[in-house]
Amino acid sequence: MGAKVRVVERKGRTFLEQLYLLEVFKGMAVTLGHFFRNLLDNSRLYVRHYPEVRPEISPRWRGRHRLTRHEDGTVKCVACFMCQTNCPSNCIIIEAGERFDGRSEKMPLRFDIDLLECIYCGYCVEACPMDAIRMDTGIFSVTSDNRESMVLGLEEMLRTPGAFDEDSYQKGVR
Amino acid sequence: MAEMVKLFVNGQEVEVEAGKNLIDALQVVGIEIPHFCYHPALGADGNCRMCLVGIEDGRPPLVPACKTPAQPGMKVLLEDEKIKKIQRDIMELELINHPVDCPVCDQAGECTLQDYYMSYSQQDSRMNVEQVHKDKRLDFGCGVVHDQERCVLCARCVRFTRQITKTGELGIVNRSDQARVTIFPGRPLANRYALNIVDICPVGAMTSKDFRFRQRVWFLQKDPGICHGCSTGCNIYIDHHREKYGDDVIYRFRARTNLQVNGYFICDAGRLSYKTENENRQDRTLVDGVEVPLERGIEAALDKLNRARKPLMLVSPDSTLEQLWAIKRIATLYGAVLSGYSDAYVLAGDGDDYLISDDKAANRAGLQLLDIDSGKESFAAALADADLLVNFNNDLFFSPGNEDLQEALEATDQVSVCSHDRPAFSRATVILPCASYSEYGGSIVNRNNVLQRFARAVCRDADPCDIIEITRLLGGAISDNARAWPGLRQSVPALSRIWPERIPVEGVTLNSSEETHVGA
Numbered sequence: 195m196g197a198k199v200r201v202v203e204r205k206g207r208t209f210l211e212q213l214y215l216l217e218v219f220k221g222m223a224v225t226l227g228h229f230f231r232n233l234l235d236n237s238r239l240y241v242r243h244y245p246e247v248r249p250e251i252s253p254r255w256r257g258r259h260r261l262t263r264h265e266d267g268t269v270k271c272v273a274c275f276m277c278q279t280n281c282p283s284n285c286i287i288i289e290a291g292e293r294f295d296g297r298s299e300k301m302p303l304r305f306d307i308d309l310l311e312c313i314y315c316g317y318c319v320e321a322c323p324m325d326a327i328r329m330d331t332g333i334f335s336v337t338s339d340n341r342e343s344m345v346l347g348l349e350e351m352l353r354t355p356g357a358f359d360e361d362s363y364q365k366g367v368r
Numbered sequence: 369m370a371e372m373v374k375l376f377v378n379g380q381e382v383e384v385e386a387g388k389n390l391i392d393a394l395q396v397v398g399i400e401i402p403h404f405c406y407h408p409a410l411g412a413d414g415n416c417r418m419c420l421v422g423i424e425d426g427r428p429p430l431v432p433a434c435k436t437p438a439q440p441g442m443k444v445l446l447e448d449e450k451i452k453k454i455q456r457d458i459m460e461l462e463l464i465n466h467p468v469d470c471p472v473c474d475q476a477g478e479c480t481l482q483d484y485y486m487s488y489s490q491q492d493s494r495m496n497v498e499q500v501h502k503d504k505r506l507d508f509g510c511g512v513v514h515d516q517e518r519c520v521l522c523a524r525c526v527r528f529t530r531q532i533t534k535t536g537e538l539g540i541v542n543r544s545d546q547a548r549v550t551i552f553p554g555r556p557l558a559n560r561y562a563l564n565i566v567d568i569c570p571v572g573a574m575t576s577k578d579f580r581f582r583q584r585v586w587f588l589q590k591d592p593g594i595c596h597g598c599s600t601g602c603n604i605y606i607d608h609h610r611e612k613y614g615d616d617v618i619y620r621f622r623a624r625t626n627l628q629v630n631g632y633f634i635c636d637a638g639r640l641s642y643k644t645e646n647e648n649r650q651d652r653t654l655v656d657g658v659e660v661p662l663e664r665g666i667e668a669a670l671d672k673l674n675r676a677r678k679p680l681m682l683v684s685p686d687s688t689l690e691q692l693w694a695i696k697r698i699a700t701l702y703g704a705v706l707s708g709y710s711d712a713y714v715l716a717g718d719g720d721d722y723l724i725s726d727d728k729a730a731n732r733a734g735l736q737l738l739d740i741d742s743g744k745e746s747f748a749a750a751l752a753d754a755d756l757l758v759n760f761n762n763d764l765f766f767s768p769g770n771e772d773l774q775e776a777l778e779a780t781d782q783v784s785v786c787s788h789d790r791p792a793f794s795r796a797t798v799i800l801p802c803a804s805y806s807e808y809g810g811s812i813v814n815r816n817n818v819l820q821r822f823a824r825a826v827c828r829d830a831d832p833c834d835i836i837e838i839t840r841l842l843g844g845a846i847s848d849n850a851r852a853w854p855g856l857r858q859s860v861p862a863l864s865r866i867w868p869e870r871i872p873v874e875g876v877t878l879n880s881s882e883e884t885h886v887g888a
Contacts, residue, residue: 272472273472273581274472274584275584276471279584279586279587284612287612290581290582291581292580292581298469298472299472300472323471324471
């Protein structure tokens, strides 16, 4: 094998370094340096002021799910159960029924995603043959103080708009 | 044993049964010949051309396998490039006007077109003109919904109504790509076997209104079972599924092939009888109308049995041989009169000459084998005399006719061991829930003396005990099916040589001479 071998000099073997005490003080100096610098002027902090300053979400970020509609307002989902079949955490529960809006024969009567069980892998979006489920709402923080409200229903998913325009979403997906 | 012949498939020698056509003969040895229109019950039609196979040095060199009997020395070509091209082309033709709406099609997952596309075609459509559109969601009656666009015109459904039910409601009208399966105007399907059409349709053109969109088939667990709708004992598949956070629910029954019993089909009533397994179940133990744990219910029943001077035990003609034996044993233990009176299960005139029988009890022959008296006079006399009636899931009011017993029943203290919440059981002071036939296993004998064995399929949350377990809790010695058999073999001559684990899947016909001996 003609792999190049580079011998790296091992550091930390000098007497002063082996004493440790000096190194501890040097480390402390760095920490305290940051502390006093930020205490005097916090405009250069490396920390995001989270609730006040929101992070930029890119279109390919997998956020909370939503269900999309056709231009005429009809639901795109045809309740084919592909997302439920593909879901590794088994958090999607669908009930299907007859459909009479001329789009297809089948539509979901119930479409629940348990966000406590969802692992946000995006397999449901990949499996969907209708582009009916997307994770482009930009919602990354889903919190609640009870389990029941963490189950996302059909209505709520249809109500939530996408956070990005179509072009940038398609670019992100591709 | 059928005569065997040797022939060659792709140069390899195989031994198959003589007289069968190539599709059936080669299927036994694990060689699949694709086909749409051929069905063993409906015979060869030869219209789909999917089963064309090459015969080396044959005249003609290309034959439909469904119409060609296996002959010795035949050299069948399946892996030939020419044959593969034919299969690819037939698939392309079938798919020209197919809507490919698999996401909304109930057949997806058990669809011949899907399977054959993956095995024999795998090509993109070359069509650039608009597809021919036909009617969808046509209600053909009897719960059959037809989609003309998905149809491959194999005419299995048409032949079924002509050959099997002899009602001929369906036909194919028009020609070429305008051809479609339809009913005559104003004459929907009207026969008691119509839903078999959904089973035999190789694609999703025929769907069941009852099952439509309720579940995707790949989620269903398909366990073999035996229909308890009547004394024919048709073989079925119990398709059930436990939804997340839900209970184990049966979604449908389908026909399971058993040439000795039901052939390839089952009746619609039996097919839809899965609903009674899901609904109206008795899952609570009640003592004087108050829900209690099972142990308390058993205590109450034991207390009544011990105090009763003349107990009467009533068994159900649906119970398995093992259950009947277990009940018979505890009847002896408590000195109880044992009756199998169940005239209510017989609906005279309801049966036909095909699969449906008048007797709606699954194991009446078993009742007779065990020599359990089922006369009305003796039951009425015993009931008038008895101070306690223990009813093991026998629905006395299954059909009208037992109103005259009402008074005597009301006068008698009752313990009901029942699977369903029905008027016949609700009067009891102690109600013990028990499993229904999809939730236990056992052996039953049908009207033609065929002994069949079935296993447990469904496991619901409530998980009520089997009747055998209840008899054990009531002091019986038999704790499971296997322990009932030594006693059964010893006391029932017809069963003396039967080992339940050796009963073949298609059942075993009990010796009729021994049967007469039992009756004598």
